[in-house]
Amino acid sequence: MSFSLSTVFRPLTRAVTYTRWLHQLIASVAGTLAGFVHGGTFRSTGMEVWLWIAVLPVPVLLAAALIPAVRRVEGLQAQLLLTPGPHGPEERAGTGISTSPSLSWRDRGRTAGWLLLRLAVGVPVSALTVQLPVLSFAFLQAAAGHRTHFRGLPAIDAPHGWYALLVPLPLVVLLAVAASAGSLMAAAARLLLGPSAVERLAALEARTERILEHNRLAQELHDSIGHALTVTVLQAGAARAAGSPEFTDRALAAVEETGRQALTDLERALRLLREDVPHPAARPVLADAERLLESARAAGSTVRAELSGPLAALPGPVSREGYRMVQEALTNVLRHAGPVPVSVRIAADADALELEVRNPMPASPAPVAVGRGLRGLRERAVLLGGKAVAGPDEDGEWRVHARLPLARLR
Incomplete structure (x- = not known):
């Protein structure tokens, strides 16, 4: 039983869990900025706001993927935030994530897929990061005998002390989702931002030369x-x-x-x-x-x-x-x-x-x-x-x- 508990709680003690979480939150920044430019986005109610944030930046991200340097920037960010341990030159080379600019249309396509995946995962995680702590607070208020009604959440019209048992549940769900999504993004980064065939051949030639x-x-x-x-x-x-x-x-x-x-x-x-x-x-x-x-x-x-x-x-x-x-x-x-x-x-x-x-x-x-x-x-x-x-x-x-x-x- 102790082994199972340590396995469950180990991600909470690792710094990479929280850097990966930060990486997911950053993905929603483009949508938030697009929402301010679009106008009226944040006057929507409930989950409509998050849907706008997920949809509005898509054309911009597809256009950005055509710029060769974007792949380098995304690779550096993925290495620093998604991979654990030291980040010296040798350690970065062993992450399986490339930091080279796009050299072909295939590289640009993989970069576009990566940017869209970041948005598709980052926006829901950002939404949960905002909403689930509010839900915990709503349960706490209900346990104290106060009626609650926060925007985007159902109202609690019948407060009762037993709501105290539900207070930690949204936070546990949030941590589990953030840790799982972080592992998913780390694996996806190696797939979509990993070295291309040209880069692998160049690395092999360099190793042969050495x-x-x-x-x-x-x-x-x-x-x-x-x-x-x-x-x-x-x-x-x-x-x-x-x-x-x-x-x-x-x-x-x-x-x-x-x-x-x-x-x-x-x-x-x-x-x-x-x-x-x-x-x-x-x-x-x-x-x-x-x-x-x-x-x-x-x-x-x-x-x-x-x-x-x-x-x-x-x-x-x-x-x-x-x-x-x-x-x-x-x-x-x-x-x-x-x-x-x-x-x-x-x-x-x-x-x-x-x-x-x-x-x-x-x-x-x-x-x-x-x-x-x-x-x-x-x-x-x-x-x-x-x-x-x-x-x-x-x-x-x-x-x-x-x-x-x-x-x-x-």
């Missing part, structure tokens, strides 16, 4: 931080094995430079994840490739590089992704083959950018496993309309080769 951006950042962090850690581990091991103060100084300098660049990349990635930073730090491009080569040399590899073509004039996406591809290839060399001689070729012409990294394979090579690095390298190439391959060649060397088309990007 996921792709996060995946790209994860790949970049893998490439940058993985390269830095690989170089650092090799430098530390070489410095300890060499036992030379001069070599140790050079190794520490290389570790410092590599770590500084990794921190820059990490800071840039974190800034991209923050919505309040519109212009993150610039990403490295192929014009900065010498930095990668020096890092590999500092790790003990002999690097023979061939750079040709207008690398500084490459399109931004190709230059940035090309840098990461060379970085990943050099990282794999250092991680799997150690400080071996490496041949790097970066060549750009009017049609394409070619990247090639070669190194001798270890005497006892481990089984080749396609990890995140090589898979990411191939994905970068495909996204730019190109192709990347990695594997042993006929000369017994490990070869990473990528070709990225340029003609369609210029």
Whole structure:
């Protein structure tokens, strides 16, 4: 029994019950104003006044529904008054009620239906909000022995004390009607003011873009931080094995430079994840490739590089992704083959950018496993309309080769 009572009285303790009630009362404001303009409306008797209030604003509401911004205003009002809890951006997005202007005639039609439904529900609730408390007062007067006759209500010509039992009944009915109508309007708002098919598609595309951006950042962090850690581990091991103060100084300098660049990349990635930073730090491009080569040399590899073509004039996406591809290839060399001689070729012409990294394979090579690095390298190439391959060649060397088309990007 206690559970049933708590279920019955719970709506009375929730603030949203009363904000929904207010939302319904606001709906009768347009009819009230139309009644003043019409003239003679409030000289009618009984329920005729409320019928005028329900009918007069219909043409105005239908015309207002044609204005795109009206849907936005109604959506904001519905979110604030019909939905419970906090109303921050994330909470509002989860209400199922859109705050976008009308984008199509279908949106305008749904807005018109919503406005008419608000009027059809709001006017009766407003009428009951006015009349039922008066009826309770009439019962109270009758219980005190006074004859009562209020406008719009039947007269009580035979007052008696038993009318005291009826005093709370109109108020209970009013609260029940207001709470039920509020729940109805909240459900109707999600149906009539919910996101349209165009809005849902746009939201899906935005979510997909965020996921792709996060995946790209994860790949970049893998490439940058993985390269830095690989170089650092090799430098530390070489410095300890060499036992030379001069070599140790050079190794520490290389570790410092590599770590500084990794921190820059990490800071840039974190800034991209923050919505309040519109212009993150610039990403490295192929014009900065010498930095990668020096890092590999500092790790003990002999690097023979061939750079040709207008690398500084490459399109931004190709230059940035090309840098990461060379970085990943050099990282794999250092991680799997150690400080071996490496041949790097970066060549750009009017049609394409070619990247090639070669190194001798270890005497006892481990089984080749396609990890995140090589898979990411191939994905970068495909996204730019190109192709990347990695594997042993006929000369017994490990070869990473990528070709990225340029003609369609210029």
